[in-house]
Amino acid sequence: MKRIAKIYRSDVLVIGGGGAAVMSAVQASRAGARVNLVSKGKAGKSGNTIMIGGGFGIDGEGAKEILGLPSNPESTRKKLFEKLVYSAFFLGNQKLQKLFVDKAPEAVAECLEWVKDSGSLFIYNPASSSWFTSGAAFGKAVARGVKRGKNIGLYEDILVTDIIKSDGRAAGAVGIDIYSGDIVRFDANAVIIASGGYQPFSVKNSNSDMTGDGIAMGLRAGASAADMEFLLHIGTILEPEYAKGSLLPFLLSMGTAPITAKMTDLDGAALPFPADKKYKTGPLTGKVNKVLMAQFYGKGIYEKFDTHGNAFYYDYSDYSDHEIREGFKKFADAHSKLHRDGYYNGIDLARLAEDIIKNKKRMKVTFGNEYSMGGLVVDTDFSVAGVPGLFAAGEVTAGTFGAFRSGDGLTEMLVHGWIAGKTAAGYAANTRPVSSGVEADAEEKAAALLAPFDRKEGVSPVEARKKLETICDAGFDFYRGGSRLEKAYAEITALRSGLDRLSVVPNERRYNLEWLNSVIVRNLALCAETGIYGALNRKESRGTHLRADYPEVNNREYLFNFIASLHNGAIKYDKRKPGSFYIQLDTENYPSVADFLAEKVLKES
Numbered sequence: 001m002k003r004i005a006k007i008y009r010s011d012v013l014v015i016g017g018g019g020a021a022v023m024s025a026v027q028a029s030r031a032g033a034r035v036n037l038v039s040k041g042k043a044g045k046s047g048n049t050i051m052i053g054g055g056f057g058i059d060g061e062g063a064k065e066i067l068g069l070p071s072n073p074e075s076t077r078k079k080l081f082e083k084l085v086y087s088a089f090f091l092g093n094q095k096l097q098k099l100f101v102d103k104a105p106e107a108v109a110e111c112l113e114w115v116k117d118s119g120s121l122f123i124y125n126p127a128s129s130s131w132f133t134s135g136a137a138f139g140k141a142v143a144r145g146v147k148r149g150k151n152i153g154l155y156e157d158i159l160v161t162d163i164i165k166s167d168g169r170a171a172g173a174v175g176i177d178i179y180s181g182d183i184v185r186f187d188a189n190a191v192i193i194a195s196g197g198y199q200p201f202s203v204k205n206s207n208s209d210m211t212g213d214g215i216a217m218g219l220r221a222g223a224s225a226a227d228m229e230f231l232l233h234i235g236t237i238l239e240p241e242y243a244k245g246s247l248l249p250f251l252l253s254m255g256t257a258p259i260t261a262k263m264t265d266l267d268g269a270a271l272p273f274p275a276d277k278k279y280k281t282g283p284l285t286g287k288v289n290k291v292l293m294a295q296f297y298g299k300g301i302y303e304k305f306d307t308h309g310n311a312f313y314y315d316y317s318d319y320s321d322h323e324i325r326e327g328f329k330k331f332a333d334a335h336s337k338l339h340r341d342g343y344y345n346g347i348d349l350a351r352l353a354e355d356i357i358k359n360k361k362r363m364k365v366t367f368g369n370e371y372s373m374g375g376l377v378v379d380t381d382f383s384v385a386g387v388p389g390l391f392a393a394g395e396v397t398a399g400t401f402g403a404f405r406s407g408d409g410l411t412e413m414l415v416h417g418w419i420a421g422k423t424a425a426g427y428a429a430n431t432r433p434v435s436s437g438v439e440a441d442a443e444e445k446a447a448a449l450l451a452p453f454d455r456k457e458g459v460s461p462v463e464a465r466k467k468l469e470t471i472c473d474a475g476f477d478f479y480r481g482g483s484r485l486e487k488a489y490a491e492i493t494a495l496r497s498g499l500d501r502l503s504v505v506p507n508e509r510r511y512n513l514e515w516l517n518s519v520i521v522r523n524l525a526l527c528a529e530t531g532i533y534g535a536l537n538r539k540e541s542r543g544t545h546l547r548a549d550y551p552e553v554n555n556r557e558y559l560f561n562f563i564a565s566l567h568n569g570a571i572k573y574d575k576r577k578p579g580s581f582y583i584q585l586d587t588e589n590y591p592s593v594a595d596f597l598a599e600k601v602l603k604e605s
Ligand SMILES: Cc1cc2nc3c(=O)[nH]c(=O)nc-3n(C[C@H](O)[C@H](O)[C@H](O)COP(=O)(O)OP(=O)(O)OC[C@H]3O[C@@H](n4cnc5c(N)ncnc54)[C@H](O)[C@@H]3O)c2cc1C
Pocket: 015, 016, 017, 018, 019, 020, 021, 038, 039, 040, 041, 042, 043, 044, 046, 047, 048, 049, 050, 051, 052, 053, 054, 055, 056, 158, 159, 160, 161, 194, 195, 196, 197, 205, 206, 209, 213, 214, 247, 369, 370, 371, 393, 394, 395, 396, 407, 408, 409, 410, 411, 413
């Protein structure tokens, strides 16, 4: 019995519907390829691209020379490149970091054409050569971008599950049509994975797309993944419930906010941020605050995890009721061009101010996962190492940001897609179509997808996913320690090995969340296990990896990337020293992540 209901064919297949995918598709189609773009959500209405809280930028020289825009003479290509290398704690691929700087103006110029077509508001700030906008506006521009490519077939609401291969090459993918329940096959000469990052925690500041599908399907196809232990966190509201998941706290802690909270744990004990000027960020280094906050507040929160979880308070009790109301009103006014009057991303700020006042002037907050630095290992043409015909772009990759993303994820996705689309189209044009083995591989994968329907008893995919998040919340969150990591590692490996007993009870394939989760939990567990392994075995602190028991940045022993790959289903880990192509690797140790940042990033900027 054939399990594949439909087959679609193109030269290039792009997996994803965010900025990296759409840019890849547009560039591949411009280079003459017939392109199919297939996305779990809607193009321009899914992924992290529509969740953004601020904006994105490029260097000032590029803005002036290539885009003809006014810019800050202090913001040079050299400075941006150095900031990326140092903020990555030297773990980035310096060649990819150079491409990020050099190609960003051209890639952004293309995106600005989509912006013009869509009528979205992007506000340019010459001081930082960056554009401020909202997630909704960016999504609209991305949706418009698809239309600028020729010959792009758009397939939405399809969860791609696996890359299919022939003769050792990527030859397409299979996926589940979410609403019909059909298993569909996409044949192509070249495949670009642009499906975003992974977020294994229960608190979300994004939508539910970030399940590491692309990283996991790449690994299963023979690719490697690097830096999976590095996950960027940002202040995220826990209560009030209607504002849960908002990254407003981070914006409220930037120097420009009208009122500034003091931080306390849930018992009211102060979580101090040192007054020392060396930790002060500037207009080009604001993102460094994310890591500084996680380090300075993290230890106190970590120590009380058993009673309070990962929560803490933004405490406004130094202000009168009137000052709090006025402070939030001013914040709303400052954002009124991009958001509904009085609101920030759907949150009524006057209501929030009243609720804070009622709650003893406190807002309950945590650090939510915003971005994953780890992902598929790619070369400078965005081909995926180890799998001919496979390419990757955007947050699904590793190498641009190393241990900490201090540059813009949006710029990254545009640059990657800009290059990956062209190179994949070139590869597809110069390769004969694969013939043998595709059908057999696709049918085998389809059979594995359907297997949970045949088990009347076993592990519930939804329950397994909840368990996975609980494990990660307790042991793998923004602040880590040896014993909790050991427990998390033991639990995640046990959970992953139980996933071959997944059982889907409702026998209906259409929009079956249990079934979709049977795919997702397998992917997320693979990503989480590789991440926890790296975190456990990295006995130092570096970038966003903050350890209570090993606070030192240990360049002498730990300046390497953990690289994971799959061999007959088992994960193998290697260590690889990054290349010093333009800047020599650091050989000094630093007492803490904050000290490294103060010395190498903030002092230099
Ligand atoms: C709350 C928040 C705020 C942020 N703010 C900023 C900011 O201000 N500035 C900035 O530069 N960056 C910001 N970022 C990061 C930035 O949004 C991302 O780095 C960037 O959008 C990633 O783009 P992408 O195209 O690689 O992936 P995404 O935009 O995440 O897109 C992934 C796409 O792949 C699809 N997909 C996933 N799995 C599958 C599958 N199995 N099959 C088919 N399709 C699949 C999804 O549906 C989605 O369409 C923020 C992130 C978050 C979460």
